[in-house]
Amino acid sequence: MPEIKRRQNERLVVILIVGVIALNYPILSLFSKVRLIFGAPVLYFYLFTVWTVFIGCVALVLEKTTSSPFVSSPPKT
Amino acid sequence: MLQEWVILLVSFCYLGILFAIAYYGDKRADAGRSIISNPYIYTLSIAVYCTAWTFYGSVGRAATTGAGFLPIYLGPTLMAALWWFVLRKIIRIAKTHRITSIADFISSRYAKDPLIGGIVTIIAVVGILPYISLQLKAVSVSFNVLHTFQAPAPLVPAADSIWSDTALYVTLAMSVFAILFGTRHIDASERHEGMVAAVAFESVVKLVAFLVVGIFVSYYLFSGPAELIHDAVISPELSKLMNIEALSGGYVNWFTLTFLSMMAILFLPRQFHILVVENVNEEHVKKASWLFPLYLLAINLFVLPISLAGLLLFPDGSVDPDIFVLAVPLYNNQELVALFVYLGGLSAATGMVIVATIALSTMVCNDLVMPVLLRLRSLQRSDLSSVLLTIRRGSILVILLLGYGFFRLIGESYALVTLGLVSFAAAAQFAPVILIGIYWKGASRRGAITGLLAGFAMWSYTLLVPSFVKSGWIATSILESGPFGIELLGPYHLFGLAMFDPLTHSVFWSMLANIGCLVCVSLFDRQNAMERLQAAHFVDVFRHEDIDTGLWSGTATVAELKDLVARFIGSEQTDKAFSEYATEHDFDVKNKAQADANLVGFAERRLAGAIGSASARVMISSVVKGEEISIEGLMKILDETSQVIEYSHRLEGKSRELEEATAELRAANKRLTELDRLKDEFVSTVTHELRTPLTSVRAFSEILRDNPSLALEERHKFLDIIVKESERLTRLINQVLDLAKIESGSAEWSQDCVDLNEVIEEASRSLSQLFHESSIMLEKELPARTVLVMADRDRLVQVAINLLSNAVKFCEPGTGQVTVRLSTPRGKVRVEVADNGPGIHPDEQKRIFEKFHQLKGIRDEKPRGSGLGLTICHRIINYHGGSIWVESRPGAGAKFIFELAPAERSSTDGQAS
Numbered sequence: 002m003p004e005i006k007r008r009q010n011e012r013l014v015v016i017l018i019v020g021v022i023a024l025n026y027p028i029l030s031l032f033s034k035v036r037l038i039f040g041a042p043v044l045y046f047y048l049f050t051v052w053t054v055f056i057g058c059v060a061l062v063l064e065k066t067t068s069s070p071f072v073s074s075p076p077k078t
Numbered sequence: 079m080l081q082e083w084v085i086l087l088v089s090f091c092y093l094g095i096l097f098a099i100a101y102y103g104d105k106r107a108d109a110g111r112s113i114i115s116n117p118y119i120y121t122l123s124i125a126v127y128c129t130a131w132t133f134y135g136s137v138g139r140a141a142t143t144g145a146g147f148l149p150i151y152l153g154p155t156l157m158a159a160l161w162w163f164v165l166r167k168i169i170r171i172a173k174t175h176r177i178t179s180i181a182d183f184i185s186s187r188y189a190k191d192p193l194i195g196g197i198v199t200i201i202a203v204v205g206i207l208p209y210i211s212l213q214l215k216a217v218s219v220s221f222n223v224l225h226t227f228q229a230p231a232p233l234v235p236a237a238d239s240i241w242s243d244t245a246l247y248v249t250l251a252m253s254v255f256a257i258l259f260g261t262r263h264i265d266a267s268e269r270h271e272g273m274v275a276a277v278a279f280e281s282v283v284k285l286v287a288f289l290v291v292g293i294f295v296s297y298y299l300f301s302g303p304a305e306l307i308h309d310a311v312i313s314p315e316l317s318k319l320m321n322i323e324a325l326s327g328g329y330v331n332w333f334t335l336t337f338l339s340m341m342a343i344l345f346l347p348r349q350f351h352i353l354v355v356e357n358v359n360e361e362h363v364k365k366a367s368w369l370f371p372l373y374l375l376a377i378n379l380f381v382l383p384i385s386l387a388g389l390l391l392f393p394d395g396s397v398d399p400d401i402f403v404l405a406v407p408l409y410n411n412q413e414l415v416a417l418f419v420y421l422g423g424l425s426a427a428t429g430m431v432i433v434a435t436i437a438l439s440t441m442v443c444n445d446l447v448m449p450v451l452l453r454l455r456s457l458q459r460s461d462l463s464s465v466l467l468t469i470r471r472g473s474i475l476v477i478l479l480l481g482y483g484f485f486r487l488i489g490e491s492y493a494l495v496t497l498g499l500v501s502f503a504a505a506a507q508f509a510p511v512i513l514i515g516i517y518w519k520g521a522s523r524r525g526a527i528t529g530l531l532a533g534f535a536m537w538s539y540t541l542l543v544p545s546f547v548k549s550g551w552i553a554t555s556i557l558e559s560g561p562f563g564i565e566l567l568g569p570y571h572l573f574g575l576a577m578f579d580p581l582t583h584s585v586f587w588s589m590l591a592n593i594g595c596l597v598c599v600s601l602f603d604r605q606n607a608m609e610r611l612q613a614a615h616f617v618d619v620f621r622h623e624d625i626d627t628g629l630w631s632g633t634a635t636v637a638e639l640k641d642l643v644a645r646f647i648g649s650e651q652t653d654k655a656f657s658e659y660a661t662e663h664d665f666d667v668k669n670k671a672q673a674d675a676n677l678v679g680f681a682e683r684r685l686a687g688a689i690g691s692a693s694a695r696v697m698i699s700s701v702v703k704g705e706e707i708s709i710e711g712l713m714k715i716l717d718e719t720s721q722v723i724e725y726s727h728r729l730e731g732k733s734r735e736l737e738e739a740t741a742e743l744r745a746a747n748k749r750l751t752e753l754d755r756l757k758d759e760f761v762s763t764v765t766h767e768l769r770t771p772l773t774s775v776r777a778f779s780e781i782l783r784d785n786p787s788l789a790l791e792e793r794h795k796f797l798d799i800i801v802k803e804s805e806r807l808t809r810l811i812n813q814v815l816d817l818a819k820i821e822s823g824s825a826e827w828s829q830d831c832v833d834l835n836e837v838i839e840e841a842s843r844s845l846s847q848l849f850h851e852s853s854i855m856l857e858k859e860l861p862a863r864t865v866l867v868m869a870d871r872d873r874l875v876q877v878a879i880n881l882l883s884n885a886v887k888f889c890e891p892g893t894g895q896v897t898v899r900l901s902t903p904r905g906k907v908r909v910e911v912a913d914n915g916p917g918i919h920p921d922e923q924k925r926i927f928e929k930f931h932q933l934k935g936i937r938d939e940k941p942r943g944s945g946l947g948l949t950i951c952h953r954i955i956n957y958h959g960g961s962i963w964v965e966s967r968p969g970a971g972a973k974f975i976f977e978l979a980p981a982e983r984s985s986t987d988g989q990a991s
Contacts, residue, residue: 010163017159024152024336026329033321037311040304042320044145045382052155052375059159060368 012062020055024048080413082225085420089221092421093255093428096276100259103275114274115358117365122278123352124370125285127154127343128377129209129430130216133284133423135495136378138400140385144324147495149332151378153339155371165344165353166363167516171619172354175691176683180350180508181441182690187515187616188523189609192692195445197527198508201534202347203438203477205504208545209346210434210481212497213427214252216400218245220423223404224416249482252431253475260436261470270436274356277433280425285377287422288403292380294415295387295406303383310386319386327579334582338499341506348430351437435474442473444690452696463648466688488549500541503585507533510593518600519613525600533592540569540584634702636673639681642701646688655684678702767810771803778803813946820953827957831981832871833864834900834907841878842898848886854894856882865900866981867907873954880947881911881974888915888972907980912973918966926964927952951976 022028032047039046106113113119132150139147168183177183181202185195221244259273300306310316318324325331343349357363388402397405403423407415447469451462510533511526546552547569560568567573570580572587605613636656644652659680673681678698685694778796782788788796819825842849842856849856867874878898885896899910918926927948955962955976966972 013159013162017156020156020159021336024156025333029322029329029332033323035311035317035320037307040302040307042307042311042382044321048145048148048152049375049379052152052371055155055159056368056371056375059371063162063364063367 009062013059016055016058016062020051023051023055080225080417085221085224085417088417088421089424092424093251096279096428097255097258099279100272100276103272104262104270105272107271112271112358114271114278114356117362117369119275119278120357120362121366121369121373122281123274123356124349124366125281125373125377126277126352126429126433127346127349128281128284128374128426129498130213130220130423130427131209131495131498132377133288133426134216134220134400134403135212135498136381137385137388137402138398139495140319140381141389141399141402142324143326144319145322146325146332146335147381148378149335150339150495151374153336153341154343155374156336157340157343158367158371161363161367164513164516166360167619168344168512169354169357169360169363171516171616174619175615176687177691178355178687179437179441179444179690180345180347180512181445182686182692183350183354184508184511184515184526185445186691187511187612188521188526189606189612190692190695191523191527192445192449194523194526194530195441195690195692196449197530197534199438199441199445201504201507201530202441203480204542205501205507205537206347206434206438207477207481207484207501208497209501210431210478211485212501213431214245214249214478214482214485215497217248217252217424217427218243219401220404220420221248223401223408224420243486245482245485249478252428253435253478255428256432256435256474256478257471259432260439260474261467269356271356273432273436274352277352277429280429281373283425284422284429285373287418287425288377289380291403291407291415291419291422292384294412296380296383299387299406299410300383303380306383306386306390309390313390316386316389327582330582331579334579334585335499338502338506338581338585341509342502345508345512346434346501346505347437347441348433351433351440355437431478435477438477439470439473442477443469444688444693447473448689448693449696452693462645466646487551488545499581500545503537503541503581503588504534506585507537507588507592510589510596514593514596515613516616516619519610519617520600520605521596521613522600522603522605523609524603525596525598528599529592529594529596532595533588536588536591537584540572540587541580543569544580634673634678636677638701639673639678642697643681643684646685646697652684764814768807771807771810775800775803775807810946813950817946817950817953820950820957827870827873829868830871831866832869832874833866834874834909835860835865837871837874838878838898838900838909841875841882845879845882845886848883849896852886852889852891852894854886854889854891854896857895857897859897859899861900861902865902865907867958867978868981869958869978870954873957877951877954877976878909878911880951884947884974885911885913885915885972889913890915902980905980906977908975908977910973910975912971914971917968917970918964918972919968923964923966927962 029047032044034043036043041049103113114123136147136150171177172183175186177186181195181198184198185191185193188194259276260270296303296306300309311320322328322332327334344353384402384406385399387406388397388399391406391409392402403419404416407413407419443466448466451465507530510529511521515521515526543552544557547554547557557568557570559565565574570576570583572583575583575586578586640652640656643655647655659677663676682694682698685697688694689697778800782793782796816825838858838860842858846856882896882898886894889896893914895914897910897912899912901908901910952962955978958978960976960978962974962976964972964974
């Protein structure tokens, strides 16, 4: 159980790091150009694509494991 | 042009609908059938993040900075990846300790210190004011635009007199609305299901409104977003917006904005309230982690097209970009669309204002006012639940009026987004004390205080002071030449750091001061026991779940506790809470006079829900007589408990191993006993078998010795018997030795290519005399070709002889008939020996191959044979990898069958081993 959970957390952290790198200098500067691709400016096209892929990855990692390793039990009061 | 009364009517109808939803939500919650208990409503309620800033400001920002509006939404998207373990930990802590606000959370973490709660509250209120003023500004401006905008006339500026200022009336209307929503009664858990439902509804409205206007602008006014963008690219002015350089501050500013919004999504008081306090189930975080970013993505899709359309339609700059969303439809005389947009903007603003003011009023009440009130002797014994409500209502009004004041003061000189970013930077000051606090036990109370104060001071000096300067309150010289002419202290380039834009500059210094002070002071600080206790509870929340957080060992009566709680949350709710506790813990509340430590802890947490943990502690200690458990003692208990848990885990492991070993031993022992029994049985059977022939040999020998005058004929007969019995003895001994050899594995086996035809022939040849004597027919059904197996030839002959002689033994002399058949079905070699004897009873069939199992003859009860023949056959066939069994029905003869694997072609060439 902790094994699965740790692996899931590791994946999420890696996704975050990749996201931060992809959405910042210098990678971002590669797309900062006045040019159109599929009718959209390259920069916007790139940002929205990364955005969508990022959401997809997070959803994949979180939804793949069917349920939480430790199902939450509301704390007793 | 829309009439003023139409807009007002629509606004109030809309607010009425919201109130109806909230009312319904509360009713359902009271009935125990929550409508908000699912991840989708949770996600929509988190979208309270998208305020009027998003609705109007994003387009404005896109029109001036290009992609610069996006980091505000990319940050939360990135942060959402960490929600599953960061946010969930915070939620678990908050639920365990009944935490109701971010101030409460931070003060609980640092030894329940009321001072920290107060500091956090002040930072939050001051920091959020610009944000609230932003909403007020947006609503009043949009209202004015809607009823005064005349294409293509420029925007009428806001009125000068306070009494004719729309924003004031917006403020008052919002206050009433927030008070009605958030403070209908004091709830111990501080959750507002109705409000969450309404906020979720508003999130839907604002998303739909924005998408509608986006589609309208892109497809109705222009022929698709691609066309619109194409038009814009041609203009040299607009094409600049297509790359990052349009953002002043460039990539550094981009990074700062991303960082700030990452922090803001968790630590803005209203986000904390929605994400943590209003959370129904931790599991909802999972879906929200990717659905909420999806919401952000959707609401941002049309920002660029709308802003480009605005810039194309109003190229002269006569219209403020912040109102493009309204101005573009109005310019085209689409008043219905504009009205819908206005409703969307109203949704965004009211949602933010309601949640933010409720969160802030809880903090002001619990962490600023209550600690002071509780010190007043006169209030110690009166009913405070109505006082609590009044304080909260008052603080909502005060906060909104302060927001209005801020708006009057400096709101006009700022764009929407810039105002919001000031608030973001303030909220980021909470990030270190929380994030470091929930992962590092060493973060101390004094560290947190200095960190918060230093960060707040830096923020105030580098962001708030300049905004006062812009509004004209402070001389502008301070920006250029610094205070008192000291240039090094200029708020925009502190200590000469001039390479950043103002926002990055402020975030850099305030974060450096905040984190630096928190970490350094903590490292050189000595935590007292209470701090260590709370730190352990927070950091190890998933480990110490079952450990009670109660601290009390003194005595209190149940009645006193109930009175105390009732004074804050009302007697009806108190009764309900206590009876719930009673059923859950099997504690007789009615008849027991003394409360145990558990009940005291329970009362404290209930109170904490209503008045904050710090105040709750003070109140409980006024009722409980006697000593608290010393916190050192409690720490020790906590440590010991962890140790005991670990020991018991290890112990469990050991005892499990032990059990396994015992089971193995028991099995081994059982097998040994069984073997021992078998051996005894074997020995006794063998001796018995040996004795029978021996006895007769001895008896006849004695007769011969004692009667020398015996007739020759008689003598011969006796000697014959003696010889036969000796032969039987020899045979038996041979068989026993054989079996012993086979079983011990020391028998020598040869492996030859054997023709089974020959084997059967040989066996029947050697038994022909026997068959002849008992006049039993032997019928052989053998195939014409050779049937080869790899086996020990002599042993196979032995098997055949054993089976054939067995058959003879059980056949009726004269009528007996034995058939031996050799066949090769399905890749096997099969030998059958059938007789027409009495057959074998099914019970016996199973045991017939056991050692010394002798069949009782059906007619005479005398056993025949040694009882080892079949056992030996069984062992031999087994050794060759074949199988042997018997098929029989009583009265219909018996058929012994054995099967072997045929020799492979290659090995038929006869290589003997």
